[in-house]
Amino acid sequence: MAERSFKAEVEDLRLGAGRTFTGEGILALTKALLENGVGYVGGYQGAPISHLMDVLADAQDLMAELGVRFEANASEAAAAAMLAASVHYPIRGAVTFKGSVGVNVASDALANLASSGVTGGALVIVGEDYGEGSSIMQERSHAFAMKSQFWLLDPRPNLPSIVKAVGDGFDLSEATNSPVMLMVRIRSCHVTGTFECKDNRRPQLSVTEALSSPRRDFSRVVLPPMSYAHEQDKIRNRWPAAQKFIAERHLNEVFGPKGARVGIVLQGGMYNGVIRALQRLGLADLYGDTEIPLYVMNVTYPVVEKEFIAFCEGKDSLLVVEEGQPEFIEQGLAAVILRAGLGVRLHGKGLLPMAGEYTGQVMLDGVTAFLRSAAPGMLAGRVRAPNEDAPQIPDLSKVVPIRPPGFCTGCPERPIFAALKLVERELGRHQITADIGCHLFATLPPFEIGGSTMGYGLGPASNAAFDGGGERRPLSIIGDGGFWHNGLATSIGNMVFNRSDGVVVVVDNFYSAATGGQDVMSSRAENATKATKNPIARAVQGIGVNWVRQIDRTYDVGRMRDVLREALTTPEKGPKVIVASSECMLNRQRREKPLARQAIREGRRVEAPRFGVDEAICTGDHACIRLSGCPSLGLKRLDDPLRDDPVAHIDQSCVGCGNCGEVADAAILCPSFYRADVIHNPGPFERWRARLAARLTGWLMARRAARRLAFDGGRP
């Protein structure tokens, strides 16, 4: 079950014509798919479109009513490959994944799809994970559209525009026999707003119906000589058709006055940022009425030359606002200007930075710099010659600590890396590669384990150069998500085939946890529509790994350490795989907390564990924190003039996972940790025994207290 449930929100997906939808971007996208008669949907989760997958999963009942097939694909490659259904059948299909990494994984299928061409509309919704909040390398998906001749939509980031882009995208795809990519940025996925609904539409041909009358046509297969024909078709027919369709349907928009000497060309996704900069300069109002003409490219590939040339007419200078690098669009526009012999001066990268997100300040600075050089008369005096006496705000850059993401309170992965850190203390540092997933946080302090990440499911494969072995074994980490995405064949299979002597730790937390807790093949949960409970250990054995250890409670740091040590030192040759399994604490708490509360209310016996630290015994060396980093394990300054350093302290957010105690024990840290189990609704015997124990121990404590001096009322 996913972290966030959209069960309540998906009811709004049933809204018909005349009603207003209010909600998030991803829900609007889903609604738009249904309104446009989509026949099948799929994808692979990952920010920022994880929630889109969750919405689709939660909307399965509604989709089934409409005859729409939903597939939670095994990877982006699987999702892209699914669009093959639109090659021969007039069925609209849409898949979603994150860019640019999802596009990387899917590129084989995407390229083949683009070569074959499509009959039914094929839409790839790419969540462009770029800028603040991104978790991947900073690249653009744009290049993929260019190399394979996908048409790329980048609509203005508001709900009506995004919804319209879905319909436009399907139409464009069908009109040009080309797949279309719809790009939505991080913030537009989660932006809230309203749009006017249309009725949902059943697909003209459902996938079930298509199975009854199969079609094939070898001219669509990517083999010579057809592949040469495909290339010519792309250039001679599909491309001009796309330009014609884009122009006729006015997919790109022009705003502002006709006569101005300057103008701004921008990606649709940049629209709100550009308007805000103009608003701050007094050149646009709240509703986007602008004094500077704007050419908004809701389709960023291909460029429609005629449209652009018309916009250039009568203008001396243009600013191109294109986020990311390199500046594909700007280069394309420059070529148009050159070929057409236009006299317009083109600005872009230079006034705006080549790399990095176009934040509010960057946009304001870029637009201001452009207008200062191209149309200084349009700027207010305040901007032309700033004369503000701004107070000097103290510099906090040395004070405020960085706060990268880390393991949650009670995370079952923490003890795995604590154990690994302990093993490295014994055996020395090892060559360790990481993978994609929550476990990647182990590369950060306090663990600093793993030095590279090459892609999802590629952790062990990225240690392949060391498969030959040496004095110490190479070790790699992979999560259950990565394992099923790509890891089983590409990483584990690679090790088996090449007779690797390395060690793999599969971090199995029962979910694709980092993307929001979606189920994977090895999840332990019952899932009404998916086949779960396929053990990783069996899969690994099945492809030829002989040394496999299954650990079912990662919090047992001592055992975790012993198994790791064994894997790194056993004389046995061949790949060694440790499957370390414990449920993601975030998901577990969400599941168990309400049940526990209910049980307490109903008078049933419930144990609630939590950890604590004896302040007087803790010496403030923080060794425990260096093996944990748990958010609930913090520090506390004592009211004691004899103590210089703050001591460890566990706050009420502790979920009692046990890592502290286990680490204190395994690393032989200190005896200041204790676990307190509050037992709600204890039985009569338990109650009697506790009373008796309290009386006896109380007597002993009182006896000793009476014979010594007590300071501060005996505060320990």
Added chain:
Amino acid sequence: MTLHEDLAPRAPDPALGGIIKLAVMAVGGQGGGVLAGWIESVGRAGGYAVQATSVAGVAQRTGATIYYIEMAPRPAPTTGRQPVFSLMPSAGDVDILVAAEMMEAGRAILRGFVTPDRTTLIASTHRALAVSEKTVPGDGIASSEEVRAAIGVAARRAILFDMDRLAIDHGSVISASLFGALAGSGALPFARPAFRAAVAAGGKGAEASLAAFEAAADMAEGGGDAPQAASDPVSSAAITGPARLLRDWLRLSDRIAALPEPVRAMAGAGLRKVVDFQDCAYGGLYLDRLERVLAADRPGAEWELTREAAKHIANAMAYDDVIRVADLKTRAARMVRIGGEMGAGEGRILALTEFFHPRADEIVGMLPARMGARWRADPARMAWLDRWFGKGRRIRSDRVLPFLILWLAGGLRGWRVHTLRHADETAHLEGWLSEVLAVAGDDPALAAEMIRCRRLIKGYSDTHARGLSKFDRVMEGARLLRGRADAADWTRRLREAALMDEEGKALEGALATVRSFL
């Protein structure tokens, strides 16, 4: 509350009539999404067009996250016009900044989101420490005071109090108290009942949320809290006990009273610690040692050397042995404190598990000094001890028998002075002290720094060994530096370097510098 009267609020841009820009900076897991949802619904209910965005992603996992909301009066539907809102906050362009933690308020200022011409800052003053602050072996906690000072300059108006504590006290989470503070601040043009309705619509948990919401709203209407003055750490609490012991204590107290005034408070705290650790006779020994230092000290620097000695001799004498740990774990006040913190009480019982992992070193440490030393010199015996005793033990201290074992161990104070551990600690202490005293005559400042080096020795087992080794290396550095005018300053730097990381890399660097100029 801070108001910059000299900087008149910038008149809203007429072209942007009535637009309100609000950013929430939080730590992943604080419920920032819930808060943003409430703000959105109160805006919509109040006749505003509202847009909210966030950057959900892996940053949600305990990292710094940001939510951004803009709203403006909703245009009449007949106009067919929609406001164009920005999807992210800009420096110098935020009207209301809600920070769910003190350093996130600092981060907001750092990013330019808090400016004196327009920003109302609503921030919880509590701290959720970042990993980098916690892993330092010394004190790495970032200064909330510096952030507070910056708020004084950067915010047009600030509402600051511990909204986390307030939420917990009302059985809720911080999103509720932040929303309450926002309502109480009057920064949004909606009345409190409208805010209340947004929370109440939330369904489950709404009752507790509402309680926290109301309390925070009241608090914010009052302007938040003033910085609290630090409480006096050395309270003269009542001392109780058998008459004979109280007589002994009085004699010791008289000796404290005879010390110079600047030393007394620290010496009093130190004396209490060592007497609590052992007995009054041991307290007498503590004062003997302190008086030796005093004799070598000069009044010039406010008796700095003696004051520092009062702290560190006490810490050295009250070392952490099995007896002390067992003693501290079997006191009535501890049981009461834990019961209170964990919420035991009517109809609930408390089970307590202690985590011990004794090693051969600790076992021989409890043997008589000479016998212990012989055993320790014999690796076979030590290995045998480790095999038999050296494993993790979980002791249920709420049960009679395990408690009794702990209680008996805690009662071995009479035996303590005969143990190997005591002999070790005493020898180390005396060696250190005599070295300090030898320096005190010509360089009291250096002597004080050498006294302070005792802070490096802490922890148990490996951590303790690493601390000792750092202590030795810094003392070695101090020896090398002796005779130079900057010896004290460099010794301080060495010690601070030693506290920066676990492995002592910073210390190695500092020592290399010292060796380079000697």
